[in-house]
Amino acid sequence: MISATGPKILVVDDDQQIRRALASILSARQFQVLLAQDGAEGLKVATQSSPHLIIVDLAMPEIDGFELCRQLRTWYRRPILVLSVKADEAEKIAALDIGADDYLTKPFSAGELLARVRALLRRSDIESEPVPLIKVADIEIDIPRRTVTRAGESLDLTRTEFDILSYLAQNADRVLTTKMILDRVWGPGYSEDSQTLRVHLSHLRKKIEPSPSLPRYVITEPGVGYRFCLS
Amino acid sequence: MASLIRSGFAGIRSGLTGYRSYAVALGAIGLATILFLPLRPHFAYSQWALLYLLLVVMIARASGMRPAILAATASFFAWNFFFLQPYGTFWVHDVKDWLSLLVFLVVALIISLQTGKMWERERQASERKQEVSALHRFGSALVSDITVPEMIDRLKHEVDKVASVGSVTLYQLREDGTWNSYPASSRSEPDDSGLNLPLTTSSGQVGIVHMELDAGQQPGRPNDATVLAAFSNLAAAFLERKQLQANAHQVSVLKEADRAKSAFLSAISHELKTPLTSMMATLSNMLEGDVRFSGNVARHELETMSTDMQNLDDAISDLLDLSRLEAETWSPKREWGEIGEVLSSVLYKMPTQDRARISVALPDGLPEIQMDAKQWARAFEHLTRNALAYGGPDVSVTIAASCSNDEITIRVADSGPGIDRSEADLIFDKFFRGSAAAGTAGSGLGLAITREIIQAHHGRIRVEENPRAGASFVISVPTERSSQQRHGRTR
Numbered sequence: 001m002i003s004a005t006g007p008k009i010l011v012v013d014d015d016q017q018i019r020r021a022l023a024s025i026l027s028a029r030q031f032q033v034l035l036a037q038d039g040a041e042g043l044k045v046a047t048q049s050s051p052h053l054i055i056v057d058l059a060m061p062e063i064d065g066f067e068l069c070r071q072l073r074t075w076y077r078r079p080i081l082v083l084s085v086k087a088d089e090a091e092k093i094a095a096l097d098i099g100a101d102d103y104l105t106k107p108f109s110a111g112e113l114l115a116r117v118r119a120l121l122r123r124s125d126i127e128s129e130p131v132p133l134i135k136v137a138d139i140e141i142d143i144p145r146r147t148v149t150r151a152g153e154s155l156d157l158t159r160t161e162f163d164i165l166s167y168l169a170q171n172a173d174r175v176l177t178t179k180m181i182l183d184r185v186w187g188p189g190y191s192e193d194s195q196t197l198r199v200h201l202s203h204l205r206k207k208i209e210p211s212p213s214l215p216r217y218v219i220t221e222p223g224v225g226y227r228f229c230l231s
Numbered sequence: 232m233a234s235l236i237r238s239g240f241a242g243i244r245s246g247l248t249g250y251r252s253y254a255v256a257l258g259a260i261g262l263a264t265i266l267f268l269p270l271r272p273h274f275a276y277s278q279w280a281l282l283y284l285l286l287v288v289m290i291a292r293a294s295g296m297r298p299a300i301l302a303a304t305a306s307f308f309a310w311n312f313f314f315l316q317p318y319g320t321f322w323v324h325d326v327k328d329w330l331s332l333l334v335f336l337v338v339a340l341i342i343s344l345q346t347g348k349m350w351e352r353e354r355q356a357s358e359r360k361q362e363v364s365a366l367h368r369f370g371s372a373l374v375s376d377i378t379v380p381e382m383i384d385r386l387k388h389e390v391d392k393v394a395s396v397g398s399v400t401l402y403q404l405r406e407d408g409t410w411n412s413y414p415a416s417s418r419s420e421p422d423d424s425g426l427n428l429p430l431t432t433s434s435g436q437v438g439i440v441h442m443e444l445d446a447g448q449q450p451g452r453p454n455d456a457t458v459l460a461a462f463s464n465l466a467a468a469f470l471e472r473k474q475l476q477a478n479a480h481q482v483s484v485l486k487e488a489d490r491a492k493s494a495f496l497s498a499i500s501h502e503l504k505t506p507l508t509s510m511m512a513t514l515s516n517m518l519e520g521d522v523r524f525s526g527n528v529a530r531h532e533l534e535t536m537s538t539d540m541q542n543l544d545d546a547i548s549d550l551l552d553l554s555r556l557e558a559e560t561w562s563p564k565r566e567w568g569e570i571g572e573v574l575s576s577v578l579y580k581m582p583t584q585d586r587a588r589i590s591v592a593l594p595d596g597l598p599e600i601q602m603d604a605k606q607w608a609r610a611f612e613h614l615t616r617n618a619l620a621y622g623g624p625d626v627s628v629t630i631a632a633s634c635s636n637d638e639i640t641i642r643v644a645d646s647g648p649g650i651d652r653s654e655a656d657l658i659f660d661k662f663f664r665g666s667a668a669a670g671t672a673g674s675g676l677g678l679a680i681t682r683e684i685i686q687a688h689h690g691r692i693r694v695e696e697n698p699r700a701g702a703s704f705v706i707s708v709p710t711e712r713s714s715q716q717r718h719g720r721t722r
Contacts, residue, residue, distance in 0.1 A: 062501060089605055091300065107540075194566075195567070213569070213571040213595055214574060214578075219576050219579050220568075220572040220575070220604065220606040221575070222608040223604060231579065
């Protein structure tokens with residue numbers, strides 16, 4: 001523990017077994033681990049020691065994970081990873097919409113946890129200096145010049161299509177809910193519905209996907225949202 | 232209630248023709264006398280007596296004893312008055328004629344009595360026959376599977392043949408002491424205005440048959456009571472049989488539920504205990520301390536445990552999924568979606584080496600359908616996982632779709648050993664694991680879950696005979712146009 005020099009990670013979970021497991025996985029990889037056993041303590045520790053990442057269990061008594069996320073998001077800008085129970089898509093959407101950056105379903109393996117944590121930390125580093133050029137497989141997205149090419153060939157995207165694509169690609173391998181995309185592309189409170197987004201995505205897929213009927217880049221995450229797939 | 236069950240059968244009349252038969256008897260004698268009179272000079276007075284006797288016999292045959300006695304008496308006077316000298320008086324001066332008159336009266340009365348009795352017996356016999364056949368018909372009707380209202384109709388129909396009654400109503404005693412009436416009656420309980428026959432079974436009184444009497448009826452034949460009681464006993468037996476049938480059905484349903492439950496429990500405990508047992512054995516083996524495990528062996532043991540744990544997690548998820556799907560509250564959250572969209576979400580979640588073994592052929596312009604995409608993803612996940620798990624190490628999986636006749640057909644085929652024909656129907660049952668599944672991990676719930684999901688979308692799934700090799704699952708699901716039509720029809 002003393003030798004830990006890596007980024008600080010706060011784990012907020014009322015379940016002692018989960019706290020112990022997470023602490024053991026993370027501290028073995030040189031992360032500095034802070035533990036809190038309920039929402040109130042989590043808020044206190046977060047304000048005192050400003051961790052690089054916070055892992056929040058959604059199901060907690062009193063201040064639950066959603067409420068904690070909401071309160072944290074009033075001032076905390078760094079990534080939040082939520083732990084949720086399997087097969088509850090509504091919970092995942094709610095957490096993402098409230099400001100969580102990613103979710104992990106229980107039970108999870110150490111590998112999955114570390115992959116998410118590292119991806120989130122990397123992204124939060126990158127976000128300070130936006131990437132002007134995103135390259136995924138044979139697709140290149142030039143953000144400042146607002147151009148997209150596939151295999152060197154320029155693609156003719158509408159403004160909305162480009163906004164959707166660049167938002168997804170900048171958050172590659174991360175699920176974005178329909179609401180997040182709508183808020184980002186059309187602006188918060190703009191009452192566009194998910195059907196409009198579906199139509200734009202369908203056009204976008206026809207332009208960038210090698211086989212639009214079986215998407216390979218813009219993947220639908222059934223019941224939750226969409227993600228840009230790197231693999 | 233006892234007051235309601237009047238056992239007075241007096242109201243039912245016998246169907247005798249009453250005063251009319253006496254009038255007919257008198258009329259016949261009178262008419263005959265008028266016809267005889269012009270012919271009086273041509274025959275001897277004794278011959279007229281024979282004709283009167285013939286008439287008495289005929290009346291006895293037709294109307295029974297009493298009208299015949301009346302006819303005999305009337306003939307006696309008519310013969311005396313019109314055919315014995317001096318004509319026009321009841322006075323007889325010849326002693327021989329006195330004797331003839333006396334003999335005539337005695338013979339006529341004996342004939343009336345004998346023939347009348349015969350007539351009575353025949354009439355009773357034919358009534359018995361009618362009653363027996365009515366009871367027989369009613370009894371046979373009860374053996375066939377008829378409803379209670381149908382039974383009442385039959386009862387009325389048959390009772391009408393042996394005793395004339397107005398309406399027939401059955402009051403069934405409910406458990407709370409109130410009455411249930413067939414056909415639905417405005418009265419909540421039987422009243423005293425008609426005839427109330429108790430329906431008694433081995434478990435006590437179960438109801439009452441209430442019969443309205445036709446207006447102005449005479450007291451009936453003594454055996455009406457027995458016949459009507461026989462009818463009500465048959466009706467009671469019928470009701471008891473219905474009750475027993477219902478009980479037996481309930482018992483068999485409960486038995487089946489019980490059997491399913493214990494099968495479910497034993498299957499669950501098997502699915503959950505097997506990986507747990509394996510984990511516990513491995514772990515305790517390592518903790519035993521008497522053997523030092525080398526790094527490689529320890530790693531191998533840990534990997535085994537990790538696999539067991541994954542299986543345990545899968546089994547729990549499957550169980551949760553299935554119980555959620557089977558809960559009656561579940562219905563798909565339908566939104567427009569494409570099959571390809573769902574398939575790609577399943578494929579790009581898989582490890583790359585698994586994805587490489589799956590090829591997908593979707594035609595362009597496959598129509599969107601109203602689907603719960605999350606559930607469809609789950610269904611495809613189970614199908615592809617199945618194909619990869621049971622198809623052997625070199626298996627390749629082909630997913631193809633086509634659309635025709637307002638129906639999308641999706642075929643998930645693999646190149647593995649295939650499914651035994653005898654197992655094709657069982658494979659969708661909960662916890663059924665085919666012979667090919669022996670030795671592989673799996674809950675036996677995947678296909679049950681898949682079918683549950685497809686059916687909730689009004690679709691079908693079946694195993695197709697694959698002439699070459701491998702297993703082939705075919706899903707057909709209506710496109711929106713046809714399911715709208717279907718919706719319209721059922722509405």
